[in-house]
Amino acid sequence: MARKFSGKDSSLVMYAMLTPTFGLLAVFSLVPFLWAFATSFYDYEVGGESKFIGLANYVEYLHDPTLFSSFGNMFFLMCFGLMVVTTAPLIIAKLIFSLRSERARYLYRVLFLIPIVVPGVAGMMIWQGMIYGDSGFLNELLRSIGRDDLTRGWLTDPRTVMWAIVFMGFPFAGGINILIYYAGLAGISESVHEAAELDGARGIRKFLRIDVPLVLSQIKLLTILTVIGTVQGFEGMFILTKGGPGFKTMVPGLWMYMNAFSFQRMGYACAIGVILFLLILTLTILNMRYLRSSEELTAESA
Amino acid sequence: MLRSLSLALILGLATWALWPRDAAAPEANGIAPSSGRNRKYTLRFAPGLYMPDRRPMDLGTPLQGLKKVAAAFERLYPDTHIEFTEAPVGSREYLVTQLAADQAPEILNVNVEDVWQDVQKGWYVGLDKYLEQPNPFVPKGQPGSRQWWDQFKYEALSRGKAAPDGKMYCLTFDMVETGIFYNKDIFRTLGLKEPKDWPEFMAAQEKIQKAGLIPLLLGNVEVADWGMDLIFDQVYGELLPGMNLHKDPVREETLAGYLDWDEIAFLYGKGFFTRRDPRFVETFRILKEWRRYWPKAMVTDYVKQFVTQKAAMWWSGSWTVNRLMRDPDVTFDWGVFYLPPIPRVSCRFADGHQQVVIGGAGTQFEVTKTAFNDTHDPATSVKLKRAIAFLQDLTLPQNTDRVVNEIVAFLPNIVGTEPNPSLMPFHEFLKRPCSKTKWLYTFDLRFNEIYRRMLELFLNDGISEDEFLTWMESNLRTASETVVRRKNLDLSKFESAWEANAVLRARFRELPSGP
Known part of the structure; x- marks a missing residue:
């Protein structure tokens, strides 16, 4: 005869079920973090002897020649990324949402989502070769209009490389962000739209006054994800420019990676990692505290 | 049901028809496939440009020279298997992680200046004592029968690859300029x-x-x-x-x-x-x-x-x-x-x-500490002896000729092996300091x-x-x-x-x- 679980038994079962997942999380995420934190106080070369040096790695990073340029690049990428993520996908989501035919809405959602099946790395390689290459689209276009003098290595010229990086993926229309905004727009009650229209709000005015405030939760989510992604991410730079020419596209994450695996300065790399962790934590707290979601906004209005 | 079966059959046939045929398959070139099974020692060897069955620069026919030399060595030492592997040795990340984890191929081809960075960690085997002894494969009276060093044609440039600690960690197999x-x-x-x-x-x-x-x-x-x-x-x-x-x-x-x-x-x-x-x-x-x-x-x-x-x-x-x-x-x-x-x-x-001239040494073979992981002691390791023996065998003039001159890229560094005539200008350059x-x-x-x-x-x-x-x-x-x-x-x-x-x-x- 089956015995009914008591509340205590049920909790034990839940704990038991959580344990393997938590164990794996601890082994692969929490312990490495603590190890990295401890290692940041050592001069540790892979395969060599490690020596306790206190805060020396942190002090050295403050004097690192890449510090200002890499953080400057990171904040530039973050600002550009935030500008893109809060505009282009939202506008496209709104345009799709405004289509009358449900069939057309579905079709466009699918079409805009399809680009995500292309791996990010492959997309970058396509841009690197087909758009920015020596015989790529941009240079060939310039040659065809007789402006040979303007051709250049778009990813090797220090004057153009950063813009070439941020415009990769133009017009920034594909991907999951559109669906996130679309879901937010779909969640707005029809009565809200009707009330707004009765009050005379239409077109852009309605979009800015009604839609945007009510998708603030989505904007907040994407803002946090973009901030975290920009601070942590370096794969684009790694593949395309290795942070060059010079350090024109260096970001702290890539410098951390290079110190760890290319220069074997594991302790120093860990110190950079800890600094980046603290930066992400601070920016996320600021985001959570000062950027309001649509629920908070609605509650305030009520 | 019949339609589905027909479609599956067509797809199967099309896949079979389009499947690439390997021109360099062992049976096609007459070299017996060697297997690591039943052999006590496996030496993984990353030979760089001389990787068998590859077409360097996508030109010419697939290389076979090194495979033939290895097959002959395996016949001489039935307990040893030479396994060729491609290693991204230009990647520091690869070298460091593989060497630290004791997983690196036993014989690598790395620019020795990269090796110098890590010599104090014991990741590489010093080759001096072997180079100063006779090459046992060389007949008496021939260069190399007194000491292995004598086999190296550009001896000065080869000796110049000694690390700042004075020890030699690489074998300069060929020259480049x-x-x-x-x-x-x-x-x-x-x-x-x-x-x-x-x-x-x-x-x-x-x-x-x-x-x-x-x-x-x-x-x-x-x-x-x-x-x-x-x-x-x-x-x-x-x-x-x-x-x-x-x-x-x-x-x-x-x-x-x-x-x-x-x-x-x-x-x-x-x-x-x-x-x-x-x-x-x-x-x-x-x-x-x-x-x-x-x-x-x-x-x-x-x-x-x-x-x-x-x-x-x-x-x-x-x-x-x-x-x-x-x-x-x-x-x-x-x-x-x-x-x-x-x-x-x-x-x-x-x-x-x-x-x-800038340096001269082309392919530089290093023996890693993986080569003595059978006993974890270089003095008693039979596997290390086999690795050294393979390199000694490889530097015989006829073997070097078979490997280096299969492509026209580098100049053999072994006495008795002449470079391809097209490379003679580089031979002249190498006479400079x-x-x-x-x-x-x-x-x-x-x-x-x-x-x-x-x-x-x-x-x-x-x-x-x-x-x-x-x-x-x-x-x-x-x-x-x-x-x-x-x-x-x-x-x-x-x-x-x-x-x-x-x-x-x-x-x-x-x-x-x-x-």
Whole structure:
């Protein structure tokens, strides 16, 4: 005869079920973090002897020649990324949402989502070769209009490389962000739209006054994800420019990676990692505290 | 149901029809497949360009030479299996992780300067004691029967690959050298000849550029490596004896006056290699002046540019001969010359002495600590003995010939093995003295990275000369401090040599003005 679980038994079962997942999380995420934190106080070369040096790695990073340029690049990428993520996908989501035919809405959602099946790395390689290459689209276009003098290595010229990086993926229309905004727009009650229209709000005015405030939760989510992604991410730079020419596209994450695996300065790399962790934590707290979601906004209005 | 079955059948047949046939399948070339099964020792071997069944540069037929040598060795030692593997040895990440985890192939082909960074960690086997003993595979009376070293044709250059700790960690299997490949048809059309000195060289490039062609193909890494070392030697040539502080009895014999990391660190403390050192500033001025003749984007497809005759010259290595000989698209006459010397008229510090060669060693085989993981003691390891025996067998003239001369890229470094006649110009180049330092390989990889990047930026007008020199000074300071700390160096030992050399420096002007 089956015995009914008591509340205590049920909790034990839940704990038991959580344990393997938590164990794996601890082994692969929490312990490495603590190890990295401890290692940041050592001069540790892979395969060599490690020596306790206190805060020396942190002090050295403050004097690192890449510090200002890499953080400057990171904040530039973050600002550009935030500008893109809060505009282009939202506008496209709104345009799709405004289509009358449900069939057309579905079709466009699918079409805009399809680009995500292309791996990010492959997309970058396509841009690197087909758009920015020596015989790529941009240079060939310039040659065809007789402006040979303007051709250049778009990813090797220090004057153009950063813009070439941020415009990769133009017009920034594909991907999951559109669906996130679309879901937010779909969640707005029809009565809200009707009330707004009765009050005379239409077109852009309605979009800015009604839609945007009510998708603030989505904007907040994407803002946090973009901030975290920009601070942590370096794969684009790694593949395309290795942070060059010079350090024109260096970001702290890539410098951390290079110190760890290319220069074997594991302790120093860990110190950079800890600094980046603290930066992400601070920016996320600021985001959570000062950027309001649509629920908070609605509650305030009520 | 029938439709689905038919569709599946068609797809199956189409897949079978389109499945690639391997032209290099073992049964197709008559070499019996060898298996590691039932063999006690497996030696993983990353042979670089000589990887069997590969077509180097996608030209010619798949290579078989090394496979034949390995098969013969396996017959001689039935307990040993040679397993070929492709290893991205140019990737530092790969080397470090594999060596630290004791997973690296037993025999690697890595530039030995990369190995020097890690010798204190015990990741590589010192080869001196084997090189000083006879090669047991060599018949009595032949070179190598007294000591293995005698088999190496370019012995001086090979011995010059000893690490700064005086030990030898690599076996120089073949030689490589750079040269300026040039399109003879273009030279003929423009009335140009092989330049004999720097002014002629610059004038030729000017003329080629005016004709609407790229004068010289040269990449970022090459200029930071070869370009810097050769210009440095030309500018500092006369002064170098007064800067040489370390007289290593082993290395000095073949690398007279070579500046190691500790000497450069000491000299930096004396004001050398800073903005107060006019020769250092002049070295980069020459590179910058030369820059205007290279392609706009220094990472372009050089093969395409040269083969399609959009560029007249290409500074590349002897491996390029393989491409130019076998590429059906090369329809023009080509030749090769060495970088010409810089006379006093082009640079007030240069004396016009013959350009040196950059290094010479091509394929450099190292034995890793994985080779003695059967006993974890090199003295008792049979596996290590097999690894050494395989290399000894490989360096027999007939085996080297079979492997190295299967492609026209490198010059065999073994006595009794002649290079392909097309490589003879490089054989002549290799008779020159060796460069006196290697800026890209002297210090740690952090120094290399910053130096290479900032030089590239400076040459491409991304930063001013002043900014560049600031970067170089700070980079050299950090690199010097790091090498002193990590290698426990005592630079004060050079003070007496520095004083003793004062007489050699006395006749020179514009010396750096101290720390």
